[in-house]
Amino acid sequence: MRAVELFCGAGGMSLGLQRAGVDIIQAYDAWSPAVETYRHNLGHHVSQRDLKDIFEMGPLIADLSPDLICGGPPCQDYSVAGKRIEGENAGLTKTFAMLVCIARPEWFVMENVPQAARSDAWQNARAMLVKAGYGLSECKLDASWYGVAQKRKRLFVIGRLGEQHGFLTSALTAARTKTQTVINDVLEIAEGYVYSRPFRAARGVRSVYEPFPTVTRTCWERLTERYLSNPHPNDPVPVTEAAVLTTQQLAQLQGFPENWQWRGATRQDIHQMIANAVPSPLAESIGRVILERHNAQTIPLVQGRFVQFLMKKGRSYQSARNVKSQLNRARRLLGGRTFTSLELQLATLESVEQFIALSIRTKSDLRAALRNHWDYQKMQQKQTKPEKIPLVLLRAA
Known part of the structure; x- marks a missing residue:
């Protein structure tokens, strides 16, 4: 299966799909540090392009005749960590749909935060894709059940030409692991507990025998006096006894290998790329599900009564x-x-x-x-x- 990735970032999705057996023939992103990092680690099939330029990019991608188009349009307009006002970034969800409709691959995969499912941008994009003949499986997946040591929930929409809606849902369910992946499965933490800068009123301390919370751009930040003086009542140990993860460790929680190298980026850029990435084990699981169905190795389970x-x-x-x-x-x-x-x-x-x-x-x-x-x-x-x-x-x- 030949694939093109849009909004590829540093390459988490490409890395996972490659491991599943998908051939990534081209990738695009507009952000220079992400493109440089992708190129250094995954290859020269990446280009820095403005995907908003539909008239240039549509024919360019169509000429590649991909079997699959994948990508995660920017989520900041939808994220609970952002202002949740639909603007230019939300419009890139429609851009993704337009490019799929122009190139008409047999398959597509789109990733975003769960809040995107309720957005006007996605409703418009979905209408385009359905009118173009795609059956859609829309699922909210928890990455900790797909080999990622992180309780990270994301919306995945998988489309295939000529299918009924929900055609791949049972196969995605069957692909879950029997147990959640936890921090200790990925990292060796001598302290037994880790600290993550809490979001809203969440805990700051996690045991290594549970998944890490969602990796965000700021979760690496060190302890503040505010949290030290008012820790979460459900923290299993005092916060001073917990390890603070390094940049490399956070990258490993997203599925990047230890030898992954970041190029042309500040520390803040690196953490942004890590947070934005699709965890590679999750992408690999989805890739395997798609390839198995594409090669007629699975069938939809009979749902309901x-x-x-x-x-x-x-x-x-x-x-x-x-x-x-x-x-x-x-x-x-x-x-x-x-x-x-x-x-x-x-x-x-x-x-x-x-x-x-x-x-x-x-x-x-x-x-x-x-x-x-x-x-x-x-x-x-x-x-x-x-x-x-x-x-x-x-x-x-």
């Missing part, structure tokens, strides 16, 4: 279970694809060689399973607002 729906239509429990099994078989023959119309779904199935070779009875059962599930989905859609694509929060079981 499909079996109960069939039983209400008069089938026995065992008969309903058989229909569900036949649906999964049909989905495997379709390579895990979902479709925006039943007719297209059935026509595609008819063209699959393995399906053609089946008995007449088996083919009839598979067609019927797809029809039954289509009816079930239509019933579900009537119970929700038709124009709203649900944002799924992937919680740990």
Whole structure:
């Protein structure tokens, strides 16, 4: 899979996707320190460009014919740490969508803070992407369940041409680790506790056996008299007994390797790049999920109460279970694809060689399973607002 990254920053997303097996053929960012750092660590396929220039960048990216466009448009206008006033940065979310619509890759991945899901900018961008034919899986992911020692929640929107909405949600759920990744999994901290400059009224001290809070631009800042005189009541030990992490350690919590080198940047720039990055283990997990579906190695799980729906239509429990099994078989023959119309779904199935070779009875059962599930989905859609694509929060079981 050939990918182009927009708003690439220092390269956290590219690093993770490369590890998953994605070929990053080009990356773009407007910030010189980020471009220099990316180039030094990941390669010369990065360019410093103003992505707001749609008329220049659209044809340039389209000529590359990527299979995937990925990126995290600037989030400062949405972030709870910012003013939350939609301005120029929020407009770059629409820029991302426009560039995707112009280049029309089969896939795209967009990352942002969860608050972006409720923004006018994203509503406009989403409308563009849906009109261009993309099915969307919108999920809020907690990075600590995807190999990152950080309780970092971010919005990920994954789109694929011709799919139904929510087509990848079950696969993203299945990709979670069995336990949260904690500080001790990544760093050796002799003190056993770490301090992070608290945001709002949060704790300042964390045990190494729990995830670090979200890495921000200011979390490296040292203790203040204000916190020393009024520590959080739930701090597990006195704050003076906790370690303060170095810049390199904070970078490692974001998934950057120990030998990562920062170029052309002040200390403040470095911490900004670290905070802005998509943690590479999380990007790697998402990349693997996409590649597995792209290569027809996974299928969407049957969500909801499909079996109960069939039983209400008069089938026995065992008969309903058989229909569900036949649906999964049909989905495997379709390579895990979902479709925006039943007719297209059935026509595609008819063209699959393995399906053609089946008995007449088996083919009839598979067609019927797809029809039954289509009816079930239509019933579900009537119970929700038709124009709203649900944002799924992937919680740990």
